[in-house]
Amino acid sequence: xxxxxxxxxxxxxxxxxxxxxxxxxxxxxxxxxxxxxxxxxxxxxxxxxxxxxxxxxxxxxxxxxxxxxxxxxxxxxxxxxxxxxxxxxxxxxxxxxxxxxxxxxxxxxxxxxxxxxxxxxxxxxxxxxxxxxxxxxxxxxxxxxxxxxxxx
Numbered sequence: 001x002x003x004x005x006x007x008x009x010x011x012x013x014x015x016x017x018x019x020x021x022x023x024x025x026x027x028x029x030x031x032x033x034x035x036x037x038x039x040x041x042x043x044x045x046x047x048x049x050x051x052x053x054x055x056x057x058x059x060x061x062x063x064x065x066x067x068x069x070x071x072x073x074x075x076x077x078x079x080x081x082x083x084x085x086x087x088x089x090x091x092x093x094x095x096x097x098x099x100x101x102x103x104x105x106x107x108x109x110x111x112x113x114x115x116x117x118x119x120x121x122x123x124x125x126x127x128x129x130x131x132x133x134x135x136x137x138x139x140x141x142x143x144x145x146x147x148x149x150x151x152x
Contacts, residue, residue, distance in 0.1 A: 002074035005093060007048055008101075009033035015063040020053070027057040031069060031093075049092040060098055068101040 012030040020026050028051045035044050050071055052060055063069065073095040082088050 002076050002094070004072070005075040006070070006072050007031055007033050007093065008070050009048075009068070011063055011065050011067045011069065012047065013065050015061055017058070017061045024053055025055070025057040027052045027060045027063075029060075029063055031071060046091070049090070050095050050098070051092060052095045052098060060100070063100060067103075068105075070099040070101055071095050072097045 009031040012032050015027050015029040018026045018028070028049060031048045031050055033046045033048065035046065036042075037044065048071075050069075050073070071093055073093040076092045076094060078090045078092070080088055080090055
């Protein structure tokens with residue numbers, strides 16, 4: 001079962017719009033999250049791929065590199081072999097909600113061509129979050145975690 005996660009960061013590239021095999025809309029983008037390590041006095045950056053499915057995906061097709069977003073969703077980790085043969089991990093978030101903080105800031109400052117329109121959307125409460133991706137478009141996690149596997 002995927003873990004629920006919230007991240008806050010900057011888009012590393014413009015959002016991409018695609019269609020799934022079943023015809024649903026999918027928007028994907030990458031988000032950089034910076035972490036400050038006071039002990040080592042250094043900053044590191046973690047990258048997350050974010051996918052938004054369903055009818056709300058089109059709301060986010062205008063996201064651009066550098067925009068600040070707040071994302072809530074299911075974290076899915078995948079292991080893969082890099083071109084040099086080393087094992088690497090990939091983190092993807094299947095978004096339930098996304099807020100475009102940059103657009104909110106621009107609208108509060110009176111700037112931008114959007115005229116203060118809210119860019120964040122959530123599924124109606126009756127749906128309990130974002131419309132989920134079709135099963136064929138969302139690969140199942142390879143391992144199942146039990147409570148004994150959790151580090152806390």
